[in-house]
Amino acid sequence: MMSLNNRSIISNSSPISSIRRKIPSSPNSKKIPFPSKISMEGAASNKSIKRWFWTKDEDVKLKKGIAELYDESSEMWENLWGDHMHHGYYDVHNMDDDGSNVSLSHHRTAQRRMIQEALLFASVPEDPMAKPKRIVDVGCGIGGSSRYLAKKYGAECQGITLSPVQVQRAQALTAAEGLQDNVTFQVADALNQPFPDGQFDLVWSMESGEHMPQKSKFVGELARVVAPGGRIIIVTWCHRDLSSAEKSLRPEEEHLLKKICDAYYLPEWCSPSDYVKLLESLSLQDIKTADWTDNVAPFWPAVIKLALSWKGMTSLLRCGWKTIKGALVMPLMIEGYKKGLIKFAIITARKPE
Numbered sequence: 363m364m365s366l367n368n369r370s371i372i373s374n375s376s377p378i379s380s381i382r383r384k385i386p387s388s389p390n391s392k393k394i395p396f397p398s399k400i401s402m403e404g405a406a407s408n409k410s411i412k413r414w415f416w417t418k419d420e421d422v423k424l425k426k427g428i429a430e431l432y433d434e435s436s437e438m439w440e441n442l443w444g445d446h447m448h449h450g451y452y453d454v455h456n457m458d459d460d461g462s463n464v465s466l467s468h469h470r471t472a473q474r475r476m477i478q479e480a481l482l483f484a485s486v487p488e489d490p491m492a493k494p495k496r497i498v499d500v501g502c503g504i505g506g507s508s509r510y511l512a513k514k515y516g517a518e519c520q521g522i523t524l525s526p527v528q529v530q531r532a533q534a535l536t537a538a539e540g541l542q543d544n545v546t547f548q549v550a551d552a553l554n555q556p557f558p559d560g561q562f563d564l565v566w567s568m569e570s571g572e573h574m575p576q577k578s579k580f581v582g583e584l585a586r587v588v589a590p591g592g593r594i595i596i597v598t599w600c601h602r603d604l605s606s607a608e609k610s611l612r613p614e615e616e617h618l619l620k621k622i623c624d625a626y627y628l629p630e631w632c633s634p635s636d637y638v639k640l641l642e643s644l645s646l647q648d649i650k651t652a653d654w655t656d657n658v659a660p661f662w663p664a665v666i667k668l669a670l671s672w673k674g675m676t677s678l679l680r681c682g683w684k685t686i687k688g689a690l691v692m693p694l695m696i697e698g699y700k701k702g703l704i705k706f707a708i709i710t711a712r713k714p715e
């Protein structure tokens with residue numbers, strides 16, 4: 363492994379671990395009514411951080427819970443933050459640790475920068491002949507990344523999410539920008555994608571991997587749908603890598619992660635090294651990872667500050683219990699980062715030609 367500034371690069375012979383976060387708003391968002399909420403039964407149970415098997419019943423409950431969480435909370439997130447439901451990327455040395463003196467527009471710029479930094483890190487070509495033409499946005503939220511990527515590359519983009527409300531909202535925002543011919547959305551499972559093999563030049567997963575119950579199946583699907591020569595980008599929450607002497611996280615660490623799992627419908631955590639191993643096992647190339655935990659540090663404090671504002675509190679109270687439960691757990695994310703337990707990681711790879 364070698365180091366480039368804050369970026370650790372791992373080649374085809376090394377190991378990885380995973381986390382997660384929420385959404386922001388476009389100028390059009392106020393004009394387009396948000397689809398009505400869809401109520402569902404069920405909640406995920408998180409018995410341990412690493413799962414070696416996963417029952418059908420658990421799977422159904424988890425996916426219902428995720429769909430319901432995002433059906434319930436996406437409008438609030440969009441009203442407060444806009445159409446990107448992910449962390450911002452900040453300059454480590456130009457920012458207070460708690461981000462308290464930073465404007466909302468700066469945070470939104472940081473969220474777009476997250477996308478730009480991920481594309482740079484993965485060396486996605488800009489050249490007109492080589493740039494991506496077909497993109498899949500796996501766990502697309504309300505389509506912030508899908509629209510960004512489609513516009514940047516003049517590409518077709520297909521987004522998938524478990525939330526029917528997100529699909530409707532993503533379609534409405536996309537139509538408002540006149541992108542509906544190139545950018546489409548559907549409810550579909552990332553672990554069983556409705557696409558043929560080798561379909562996409564760029565497979566994009568921005569803060570959705572942490573929701574996936576079987577990381578090997580998740581990564582296997584990403585590798586299946588990427589075209590030869592195409593790139594996979596995973597930006598996700600991980601737990602720290604284990605040392606060679608460790609077989610598992612410490613009990614108090616597992617305890618903290620489980621509380622976060624319960625609130626956010628995260629079935630299992632893994633390390634960046636685990637992701638690298640999975641990508642290696644599928645013979646992918648140019649496998650790289652970096653720890654961007656320091657670069658996202660101002661984000662959660664800003665989310666909490668906005669949630670505690672009058673607008674934040676009233677929006678939160680209009681959402682359901684799942685969203686309120688998620689808000690109560692936000693300080694645990696900061697605790698996890700500060701303790702070095704939670705890592706904000708990017709993992710990228712390329713499929714051989």
Ligand SMILES: C[S@@+](CC[C@H](N)C(=O)[O-])C[C@H]1O[C@@H](n2cnc3c(N)ncnc32)[C@H](O)[C@@H]1O
Nearest residue numbers: 446447448501502503523524551552568570573
């Ligand atoms: C935190 S949001 C991120 C949204 C988007 N990537 C963004 O950055 O704005 C997580 C997304 O992952 C989706 N998701 C979680 N599990 C999924 C699964 N098994 N299949 C498809 N989407 C999933 C959720 O529905 C939600 O849209």
